[in-house]
Amino acid sequence: xxxxxxxxxxxxxxxxxxxxxxxxxxxxxxxxxxxxxxxxxxxxxxxxxxxxxxxxxxxxxxxxxxxxxxxxxxxxxxxxxxxxxxxxxxxxxxxxxxxxxxxxxxxxxxxxxxxxxxxxxxxxxxxxxxxxxxxxxxxxxxxxxxxxxxxxxxxxxxxxxxxxxxxxxxxxxxxxxxxxxxxxxxxxxxxxxxxxxxxxxxxxxxxxxxxxxxxxxxxxxxxxxxxxxxxxxxxxxxxxxxxxxxxxxxxxxxxxxxxxxxxxxxxxxxxxxxxxxxxxxxxxxxxxxxxxxxxxxxxxxxxxxxxxxxxxxxxxxxxxxxxxxxxxxxxxxxxxxxxxxxxxxxxxxxxxxxxxxxxxxxxxxxxxxxxxxxxxxxxxxxxxxxxxxxxxxxxxxxxxxxxxxxxxxxxxxxxxxxxxxxxxxxxxxxxxxxxxxxxxxxxxxxxxxxxxxxxxxxxxxxxxxxxxxxxxxxxxxxxxxxxxxxxxxxxxxxxxx
Amino acid sequence: xxxxxxxxxxxxxxxxxxxxxxxxxxxxxxxxxxxxxxxxxxxxxxxxxxxxxxxxxxxxxxxxxxxxxxxxxxxxxxxxxxxxxxxxxxxxxxxxxxxxxxxxxxxxxxxxxxxxxxxxxxxxxxxxxxxxxxxxxxxxxxxxxxxxxx
Numbered sequence: 001x002x003x004x005x006x007x008x009x010x011x012x013x014x015x016x017x018x019x020x021x022x023x024x025x026x027x028x029x030x031x032x033x034x035x036x037x038x039x040x041x042x043x044x045x046x047x048x049x050x051x052x053x054x055x056x057x058x059x060x061x062x063x064x065x066x067x068x069x070x071x072x073x074x075x076x077x078x079x080x081x082x083x084x085x086x087x088x089x090x091x092x093x094x095x096x097x098x099x100x101x102x103x104x105x106x107x108x109x110x111x112x113x114x115x116x117x118x119x120x121x122x123x124x125x126x127x128x129x130x131x132x133x134x135x136x137x138x139x140x141x142x143x144x145x146x147x148x149x150x151x152x153x154x155x156x157x158x159x160x161x162x163x164x165x166x167x168x169x170x171x172x173x174x175x176x177x178x179x180x181x182x183x184x185x186x187x188x189x190x191x192x193x194x195x196x197x198x199x200x201x202x203x204x205x206x207x208x209x210x211x212x213x214x215x216x217x218x219x220x221x222x223x224x225x226x227x228x229x230x231x232x233x234x235x236x237x238x239x240x241x242x243x244x245x246x247x248x249x250x251x252x253x254x255x256x257x258x259x260x261x262x263x264x265x266x267x268x269x270x271x272x273x274x275x276x277x278x279x280x281x282x283x284x285x286x287x288x289x290x291x292x293x294x295x296x297x298x299x300x301x302x303x304x305x306x307x308x309x310x311x312x313x314x315x316x317x318x319x320x321x322x323x324x325x326x327x328x329x330x331x332x333x334x335x336x337x338x339x340x341x342x343x344x345x346x347x348x349x350x351x352x353x354x355x356x357x358x359x360x361x362x363x364x365x366x367x368x369x370x371x372x373x374x375x376x377x378x379x380x381x382x383x384x385x386x387x388x389x390x391x392x393x394x395x396x397x398x399x400x401x402x403x404x405x406x407x408x409x410x411x412x413x414x415x416x417x418x419x420x421x422x423x424x425x426x427x428x429x430x431x432x433x434x435x436x437x438x439x440x441x442x443x444x445x446x447x448x449x450x451x452x453x454x455x456x457x458x459x460x461x462x463x464x465x466x467x468x469x470x471x472x473x474x475x476x477x478x479x480x481x482x483x484x485x486x487x488x489x490x491x492x493x494x495x496x497x
Numbered sequence: 498x499x500x501x502x503x504x505x506x507x508x509x510x511x512x513x514x515x516x517x518x519x520x521x522x523x524x525x526x527x528x529x530x531x532x533x534x535x536x537x538x539x540x541x542x543x544x545x546x547x548x549x550x551x552x553x554x555x556x557x558x559x560x561x562x563x564x565x566x567x568x569x570x571x572x573x574x575x576x577x578x579x580x581x582x583x584x585x586x587x588x589x590x591x592x593x594x595x596x597x598x599x600x601x602x603x604x605x606x607x608x609x610x611x612x613x614x615x616x617x618x619x620x621x622x623x624x625x626x627x628x629x630x631x632x633x634x635x636x637x638x639x640x641x642x643x644x645x646x647x
Contacts, residue, residue: 007589011582011585015579019575021575021578022579063593065592065593065596
């Protein structure tokens with residue numbers, strides 16, 4: 001039975017997390033092995049599910065054998081598979097990187113337990129077909145990530161974690177409130193069934209109110225501009241692998257994915273919502289990059305760029321045209337690649353030199369060739385230089401803007417891209433080129449850190465190939481089709497039961 | 498346990514000594530009857546952990562740690578979680594994740610409703626030890642202020 005793959009996305013990370021906390025403390029090296037094996041298995045299954053989806057179409061899993069409107073369901077459609085591949089691929093590479101990087105912290109097993117809990121939560125959010133179940137997994141991922149931000153337990157980290165926890169909890173409350181209103185209106189929590197009830201009942205003020213709550217809640221989770229204040233504190237404070245995971249995949253699965261799933265598949269994307277998404281996206285795009293320009297802290301600069309790049313993703317999706325949605329989703333995938341790579345680079349630099357201040361680095365190109373070259377690849381990707389992956393997705397978004405006569409947004413996207421380029425010129429100039437200013441005896445980082453950075457850089461280089469017809473039909477097309485179908489989601493899901 | 502300098506007054510200690518066993522038993526009752534009456538793994542787990550917290554408040558931390566220390570609590574917490582997910586995953590053997598494959602028995606009897614009592618027990622392990630650990634942390638952990646040495 002092929003459906004039995006679906007619950008594995010939740011069972012594997014949760015079981016590995018608790019196994020880690022049970023015996024990871026007692027056996028040295030056990031946490032490394034368990035989490036590497038678990039994340040590799042997840043990455044393998046998610047890549048396999050791409051082919052499975054192509055073969056058998058949308059899959060629905062009935063948890064406990066109860067049919068959907070009554071029981072909880074798990075749904076795997078094009079968008080879910082797309083997100084699962086993104087999540088688990090990055091998670092595997094990050095877990096490999098942590099083997100060496102986390103040596104400097106005590107209690108590695110706590111780190112790995114929380115890390116696997118976050119992965120389990122994110123997979124759960126993505127694969128769940130039930131509104132309240134999605135909220136529960138969202139809380140699992142969010143609460144574990146609050147603890148991870150505070151992992152270093154320094155003054156500054158605890159402060160950032162507290163801020164993140166307070167704002168994240170406010171966001172979760174709004175999401176819960178939105179779910180409560182929708183539940184009271186439709187008397188169901190299953191997303192497909194809810195979409196059907198809403199289609200039957202037509203427009204209503206309460207649905208619009210729930211929509212506003214969702215926009216606030218998930219907007220805060222994905223750090224769109226008026227709700228972004230927690231991100232520049234929280235993301236740099238965490239250990240580098242966690243920063244990579246928070247910026248690379250957490251804000252996308254808890255924020256952007258949930259926005260797409262709820263606004264497109266359940267509530268049905270109206271012109272007002274799309275407009276709102278475009279405004280928020282455009283605003284984040286420009287604000288994020290402007291705030292990043294003045295930063296000298298490497299990780300803080302990257303955190304501000306996350307806000308800006310999420311703006312591109314949301315702008316593309318907010319356009320609502322096939323090309324715009326394709327561009328938005330492709331940029332989501334690309335951003336998770338190059339932003340995790342950049343955070344891993346910053347971690348490698350911190351590991352070797354002990355500083356995050358760009359003014360104190362300099363001349364690392366000769367001493368740390370792997371880190372310097374992979375960071376060059378990532379910088380070129382995020383700035384949108386032609387052969388790299390970021391160029392293609394930004395190009396698609398800009399063309400989609402022009403195609404639907406949104407010239408101002410197209411201009412903003414171009415300006416944002418130029419400012420991003422200038423900001424990363426600064427990183428390269430001060431960090432890796434120029435003459436050395438810091439410690440003299442800087443060495444290249446250990447093997448597993450190098451390996452995961454090289455693998456990410458290779459994927460960054462080759463991800464543009466996903467637009468070729470050969471791969472496009474397998475990966476990007478099912479995802480953008482699933483978004484474009486809107487409330488067709490319910491036909492999909494009810495047909496697959 | 499009877500160090501007069503630690504913990505609260507003699508009255509509190511005497512009352513605690515009389516009631517703490519009852520509280521523990523009541524917690525176990527709530528857990529085991531979770532599927533036939535109000536309550537369940539979470540509520541029962543909270544009551545079980547309260548009995549240990551009660552000892553800690555009345556007699557001081559050392560007395561409570563003699564019964565359950567952090568290591569054991571942590572072990573039970575992980576064990577509860579892994580027990581829960583294992584029971585859920587065993588259901589996959591007969592078809593579905595979380596499938597209740599045992600005989601359901603007669604309604605309103607103690608031994609009925611298949612796997613649900615087992616889930617309740619797993620949850621009570623997790624909740625009881627988790628809550629106990631939280632209280633320990635709140636009592637023991639002090640974060641130094643800026644400039645102050647730990």
